[in-house]
Amino acid sequence: MARHLGSSAVRDILKLTQGGNIISLAGGLPAEDLFPLEAVREAYHRALSGNASVLQYGITEGYTPLREKVAARLSRQGIAVSPAEVVLTTGSQQSIDLLCRVLLDPGDTMLVESPTYLAALQVLGSYRANIVPVASDTDGMLPGDLEHKLRLHKPKLLYAVPTFGNPTGATWSEERRHSVVELCRRSGTLILEDNPYGEIAFAGGDKAGLPSLAAIDGGMGGGTVVYTGTFSKIVAPALRTGWIAGSKELVSTVARAKQAADLHSSAVDQRALDELLSGFDLEGHISAISREYAARMKALSSELRSRNWAGAHWEEPQGGMFLWLTLDKSINTAELLPLAVARGVAFVPGEVFYPGEPDRSTMRLNFTHTPPQLLPLAVKRLEEALEEWSGQGLESLHPGSH
Amino acid sequence: MARHLGSSAVRDILKLTQGGNIISLAGGLPAEDLFPLEAVREAYHRALSGNASVLQYGITEGYTPLREKVAARLSRQGIAVSPAEVVLTTGSQQSIDLLCRVLLDPGDTMLVESPTYLAALQVLGSYRANIVPVASDTDGMLPGDLEHKLRLHKPKLLYAVPTFGNPTGATWSEERRHSVVELCRRSGTLILEDNPYGEIAFAGGDKAGLPSLAAIDGGMGGGTVVYTGTFSKIVAPALRTGWIAGSKELVSTVARAKQAADLHSSAVDQRALDELLSGFDLEGHISAISREYAARMKALSSELRSRNWAGAHWEEPQGGMFLWLTLDKSINTAELLPLAVARGVAFVPGEVFYPGEPDRSTMRLNFTHTPPQLLPLAVKRLEEALEEWSGQGLESLHPGSH
Numbered sequence: 001m002a003r004h005l006g007s008s009a010v011r012d013i014l015k016l017t018q019g020g021n022i023i024s025l026a027g028g029l030p031a032e033d034l035f036p037l038e039a040v041r042e043a044y045h046r047a048l049s050g051n052a053s054v055l056q057y058g059i060t061e062g063y064t065p066l067r068e069k070v071a072a073r074l075s076r077q078g079i080a081v082s083p084a085e086v087v088l089t090t091g092s093q094q095s096i097d098l099l100c101r102v103l104l105d106p107g108d109t110m111l112v113e114s115p116t117y118l119a120a121l122q123v124l125g126s127y128r129a130n131i132v133p134v135a136s137d138t139d140g141m142l143p144g145d146l147e148h149k150l151r152l153h154k155p156k157l158l159y160a161v162p163t164f165g166n167p168t169g170a171t172w173s174e175e176r177r178h179s180v181v182e183l184c185r186r187s188g189t190l191i192l193e194d195n196p197y198g199e200i201a202f203a204g205g206d207k208a209g210l211p212s213l214a215a216i217d218g219g220m221g222g223g224t225v226v227y228t229g230t231f232s233k234i235v236a237p238a239l240r241t242g243w244i245a246g247s248k249e250l251v252s253t254v255a256r257a258k259q260a261a262d263l264h265s266s267a268v269d270q271r272a273l274d275e276l277l278s279g280f281d282l283e284g285h286i287s288a289i290s291r292e293y294a295a296r297m298k299a300l301s302s303e304l305r306s307r308n309w310a311g312a313h314w315e316e317p318q319g320g321m322f323l324w325l326t327l328d329k330s331i332n333t334a335e336l337l338p339l340a341v342a343r344g345v346a347f348v349p350g351e352v353f354y355p356g357e358p359d360r361s362t363m364r365l366n367f368t369h370t371p372p373q374l375l376p377l378a379v380k381r382l383e384e385a386l387e388e389w390s391g392q393g394l395e396s397l398h399p400g401s402h
Numbered sequence: 403m404a405r406h407l408g409s410s411a412v413r414d415i416l417k418l419t420q421g422g423n424i425i426s427l428a429g430g431l432p433a434e435d436l437f438p439l440e441a442v443r444e445a446y447h448r449a450l451s452g453n454a455s456v457l458q459y460g461i462t463e464g465y466t467p468l469r470e471k472v473a474a475r476l477s478r479q480g481i482a483v484s485p486a487e488v489v490l491t492t493g494s495q496q497s498i499d500l501l502c503r504v505l506l507d508p509g510d511t512m513l514v515e516s517p518t519y520l521a522a523l524q525v526l527g528s529y530r531a532n533i534v535p536v537a538s539d540t541d542g543m544l545p546g547d548l549e550h551k552l553r554l555h556k557p558k559l560l561y562a563v564p565t566f567g568n569p570t571g572a573t574w575s576e577e578r579r580h581s582v583v584e585l586c587r588r589s590g591t592l593i594l595e596d597n598p599y600g601e602i603a604f605a606g607g608d609k610a611g612l613p614s615l616a617a618i619d620g621g622m623g624g625g626t627v628v629y630t631g632t633f634s635k636i637v638a639p640a641l642r643t644g645w646i647a648g649s650k651e652l653v654s655t656v657a658r659a660k661q662a663a664d665l666h667s668s669a670v671d672q673r674a675l676d677e678l679l680s681g682f683d684l685e686g687h688i689s690a691i692s693r694e695y696a697a698r699m700k701a702l703s704s705e706l707r708s709r710n711w712a713g714a715h716w717e718e719p720q721g722g723m724f725l726w727l728t729l730d731k732s733i734n735t736a737e738l739l740p741l742a743v744a745r746g747v748a749f750v751p752g753e754v755f756y757p758g759e760p761d762r763s764t765m766r767l768n769f770t771h772t773p774p775q776l777l778p779l780a781v782k783r784l785e786e787a788l789e790e791w792s793g794q795g796l797e798s799l800h801p802g803s804h
Contacts, residue, residue, distance in 0.1 A: 027459075028459075029458060029459055030458075032455055032457070033454065035454040035457045035458075037453075037454045037456075040450065040457060041447075041450045044446045044447075044450060044670070045443075045446075045447065048439070048442065048443045048446060049443075052434040052435065052437040052439045053434055054439075054640060055434070055437045055439065055442060055638035055639070055640045055641070056431060056432075056437075056638070056639060057429075057430075057431055057634075057639040057640070058640060089664075090492060090663075090664035090665075090667065090668075091664055091665055093662075093663070093664050093665045094663060094664040097662060097663045106508075119661070119662065119665070122661070122662045123662045123663075126503075126659065126662050236457035236458070237458060237459040238458060238459070238460060238668065238669035239457070239668060239670055240665075240667060240669070257528065259521070259524070260499060260521065260524045260525045261492075261495070261496060261499045261525075261663070262491075262492035262493055262495050262496040262499065262642065263495045263642075264642065265492065265642060265668070266492075266640065266642045266667070266671050267640035267642070268640050268641055268668075268670075268671060268674075269668050269670060272670075
């Protein structure tokens with residue numbers, strides 16, 4: 001199976017950008033300066049203040065009080081779910097992996113957006129799924145193409161990040177959400193709704209507060225949507241705690257797969273998060289980071305606008321962590337990357353996010369991790385790289401054709 | 403793949419034994435009263451005393467200083483390994499899972515001991531491996547049978563727990579260790595040496611201090627042995643931190659699989675363990691728990707001896723956490739279990755540990771978790787269940803044959 005895990009020249013280049021003087025807009029990292037460090041410290045202190053049983057093996061499904069709190073939060077967000085319908089995982093990445101592990105046989109078809117989350121493509125590749133992209137616009141998957149592909153491929157699963165998506169930052173319209181749930185329900189195709197960014201909503205967006213696909217399906221009773229989320233973006237990633245919510249039958253199968261995979265995730269981290277949720281104003285914290293991320297996004301967008309590059313366009317995301325930039329269609333961003341890195345700025349070339357034929361003039365820019373005062377310099381360096389690209393011309397990029 | 407994850411009526415019965423007045427010798431739990439709780443508390447405190455970067459995403463391979471400490475400990479134990487040959491995992495369970503994930507294609511043959519670690523069988527089943535047991539005695543796998551099966555099946559992998567094994571507590575002799583490594587090396591079959599218990603050695607055993615298979619192979623340079631271990635038994639399980647050591651090429655493939663599986667394991671727990679290893683006398687702690695576990699094993703063995711059950715026999719383990727009891731061959735321990743649970747004692751029927759035809763008169767008894775003063779009562783209850791079993795006779799157990 002090793003040969004199905006994928007490789008990445010891009011990944012190798014991006015490894016070079018860690019540390020040093022390179023401003024990286026490439027990662028998917030939240031802002032460290034906004035982590036609730038003091039509250040997390042106190043939470044671990046309280047979690048470890050009891051007796052030694054805190055250090056014993058826990059149950060595979062996760063620490064029960066935290067499952068209860070996750071279920072209660074989801075219910076407050078309109079997704080009816082009981083604690084028995086939740087399994088805690090090592091981040092939502094593991095939710096994706098375990099669900100694919102229990103559902104997919106080699107050659108099974110899986111529908112995805114195009115572009116979509118890179119690490120989901122890696123998971124699907126590792127299970128040898130037949131990955132079929134569904135045509136989309138900025139409002140989400142196109143119902144006509146979805147209907148066609150549901151009929152043609154009889155897929156087991158549809159994977160999507162409908163809210164402040166990765167990599168595009170796009171958000172599905174309410175109408176499309178209803179269409180996709182309805183079409184999948186009728187064809188008996190399960191939807192994995194991956195929602196790591198949904199709570200990071202910027203004020204004023206016309207797509208704020210839209211119901212999740214899981215809410216539209218009527219919570220976990222609906223049976224069409226499995227839902228995954230994480231504390232990585234709203235608290236901190238190092239605790240590696242996410243969840244998967246689905247029907248009791250499905251999550252109990254996922255729990256059996258998790259037992260084989262790692263018995264359970266860190267019980268210390270789960271207890272610490274449970275303590276954190278007991279005292280800390282998480283909703284206030286999420287509002288604060290959302291405000292700051294909105295400001296950083298605006299700063300990046302306004303820098304880009306001031307440069308006025310021929311052919312460049314983007315939509316400002318209404319939440320999340322990424323801005324999706326499309327350049328003039330003559331530009332290949334994978335070939336631009338080494339020039340940019342040499343100038344001291346990094347991004348992810350859009351091509352890696354496409355399951356099929358990529359638009360090579362795209363790139364994903366993260367605006368949450370770089371200190372905002374560095375954003376003008378980052379964009380200036382990107383412009384220098386673009387100038388170098390244009391100056392080189394195609395001849396010098398392909399010396400063999402001289 | 404869901405249907406390959408296995409189910410277990412035994413597991414359902416054992417679920418009933420949690421809490422209440424049942425003395426459980428069934429679990430594989432270390433003693434809570436011996437956890438170094440205060441040192442762990444201080445370690446988390448120190449780990450979280452720095453800046454917020456401790457809460458950021460980490461690298462898939464794990465926190466570098468802890469990988470260095472793990473590599474140094476292994477080297478002190480005779481296994482030459484560099485930090486680049488180590489990946490930190492969510493317990494050694496995940497090491498087993500990830501290695502199988504990258505190596506096994508459906509239908510590939512895997513050799514195992516019989517009986518062997520239950521959760522390894524579950525992992526292998528989930529990857530649809532063809533599981534072939536190798537004949538063994540108390541000194542380990544029989545070289546003749548191994549050689550035959552290597553030639554017959556051309557297996558990709560051999561899985562073994564050669565030191566204080568689970569479930570039998572048995573330890574391979576030095577001669578057998580050399581034979582198995584040599585035979586596998588010649589046939590190009592990789593060995594996964596799972597060593598969660600090796601450091602918990604009881605004084606006075608004639609098999610103490612034997613070299614690991616990995617040491618015999620010359621460390622990770624040998625290329626025949628992949629090695630996995632864990633902090634679960636020597637520090638505490640809740641931190642879910644283990645490791646896999648192998649050639650650089652192999653562990654980098656494992657790291658790619660881990661990236662798809664969960665990006666990385668808890669970085670907070672890894673930092674806390676790194677802090678713990680910096681100040682705490684771990685080797686002294688391991689000696690202390692080994693002494694206490696030896697005393698508990700002796701107490702259980704002596705209780706069993708005093709009962710003098712017809713046909714019962716066992717070997718005292720020289721380390722680890724389990725005593726493997728074989729009863730008169732008329733007795734089916736899976737059928738005995740509900741009688742025992744009704745009397746207030748639980749064990750694991752041996753049959754669940756066999757990849758092939760089981761010896762149904764066996765059971766695994768854990769001696770580390772139950773407070774030693776309860777062991778006489780546990781054995782007394784077991785005797786009552788046995789008496790009830792004998793009294794019932796075969797007729798009353800099979801009423802249909804009246």
